Amino acid sequence: MLIKGYDEGPLVAGESLLARLGFWSNHLLVLCSDGSCGEPPSPECFGDDGADTDAMSEVLFDPEHWPAFRVPATDGLGAVVIYRNLVGDYGTDYLLTHPGRSYAQQVASWEAGFSGAGLTWQELVRIADNPYSAAEGVQDTAARLLLLLPHxxxxxxxxAVLARLTTALTVVGAPQDTAATTAEHLLAHLARRSRHDPTWESPLSGS
Known part of the structure; x- marks a missing residue:
């Protein structure tokens, strides 16, 4: 698999992994890995268990296969999320695709923490809510939202963010009785990160 603008690693299409147990706990628990959310959610909060999460970790962080999740949008403003599985340098890279540009632009990454340019809520929702069915990639709006949430x-x-995030979590399999609390934990970390980095720039707004 090739993505123009990203020349690292053996990329493979990762979209089929979204429906497997253990994916969302792997993708989202990292948001609370520094303890800033208080008591962090567990895999069960995403409809998984520890065994699911461990098994999916082996797939997501395989140095021989780097899962890439394409999030195409109707207006051309889309995204790609890549698990960068260099041995000793694991992380997640966030790329954006722009109208009239034949290559993707890496704008942020997640390693021990988030670095790079983030998205505003309005920008994230604009991408999530405008899937491009003619292109390969993730089409479900809830999955699109959650894939880009760390960005x-x-x-x-x-x-309205809490209700939207709670709904998205239940759509992908989180238990209804704990989804709102899980959403609150995730948002607590994101809010803290924003306060600590007030000079961030949005890659879509031109700031």
Whole structure:
């Protein structure tokens, strides 16, 4: 698999992994890995268990296969999430695709923490809610939102965010009775990150 603009690693299409147990706990628990959320969610909060999470970790972090998740959008403003599985340098890279540009641009990464340019909530929702069915990639709006959630950096989130995130978590398999609490934990970390990095720039707004 090739993505123009990203020349590292043996990329493989990762979209089929989204429906497997253990994916969302692997992808989202990292947001609370520094303890800033208080008591962090467990794999069960995403509808998984520890065995599911461990088994999926072996797939997601395989140095021989780097899963790439394409998030195409109708207006051309899309994204790609790549698990960068260099031995000793594991991380997640976030790329954006732009109208009229034949290559993707890496704008951020997650290693021990987030670095690079973040998305505002409005920008994230614009990508999530406009899937491009004619292109290969993730089409489900809930999955698109959650894939890009670690890329969110917005110090002024609207009140509707909690309900939207709670709904998205239940769509991908999180238990309904704990989804709101899990969403609160994830948002607590994102809000803290925004306060600590007030000079972030949005890669879509031109700031």
């Amino acid at each position: 969110l950096m917005d110090s002024d989130l609207p009140t």
